[in-house]
Amino acid sequence: MRERVPEPSDLVRSVSRAFRILEEVGAEPGPLTVKAIARRCSLNLSTTYHLVRTLTYEGYLVRDQDGRYDLGSAVALRFHDLQASFGQPPEAREVLRHLSATTRRTAYLARIVAGRVVITDLVEGPESPYLEDLEVGLNVAAHATALGKVLLASLPRARRMAYLAEQGMRRFTARTVVDLDELETELAGVYAGRPVLEHGQFRDGVSCVGALARRRTDAWAVVASTRAEELPPELIWHTKRAAADLTEACGVP
Secondary structure (H helix, E strand, C coil), rough: CCCCCCCCCCCCCHHHHHHHHHHHHCCCCECHHHHHHHHHHCCCCCHHHHHHHHHCCCCCCEECCCCCCEEEEHHHHHHHHHHHHHHCCCCHHHHHHHHHHHCCCEEEEEEEEHHHHHHHHHHCCCCCCCCCCCCCCCCCCCCHHHHHHHHHHHCCCHHHHHHHHHHHHCCCCCCCCCCCHHHHHHHHHHCCCCCCCEEEECCCEEEEEEEEEEEECCCEEEEEEECCCCCCCCHHHHHHHHHHHHHHHHHHH
């Protein structure tokens, strides 16, 4: 989940406003006029024009023939830079695409980065709900998600205990496991080849299946979500197969 931090005393307002513009433009399915951007960002028109021109010059926005603005290629480049910083295997994207196309569900990839469970990639599917807290680059509630449980189970017990002690075990739904012993019992049944099944612990009415993929010393979680209380057997099979394919592609026996 996106962490909330206090506003710094030396906050650069123009930078903050520029990021707000990118977020508003990116949230729309089509391009926006400068007036629309100013209105959505609660900025005066003059300030918006200056920021939009700068963002366009740097490649983060692009202007169409009608004078409206959309996200530019520099945003995609930064996204690829982000993925590269995660050390993501080059085959991972194709594995996720295949899983999503085959099951029509959203496929996720996650790993532990700098001591946090982080989503490194995803491919959306039409039969999965949109989950605003599960986006590339965001920290994940490890104890309440299939993504997190797969990776927690891959850790030595002492390291897992330290992680949970630091992060806490917040309750998201009535089904969220918030008892450490209960979670340990659940994770004890997870091993290579056996998936994690999660039913409504992170969001009511949403179930997920996750499986472990190995890349040398790295562990990755491959997960698919669905709008259902139960997980279709074929979704479980395809998710396990995707994790095995990624492991094999990385040359891990």
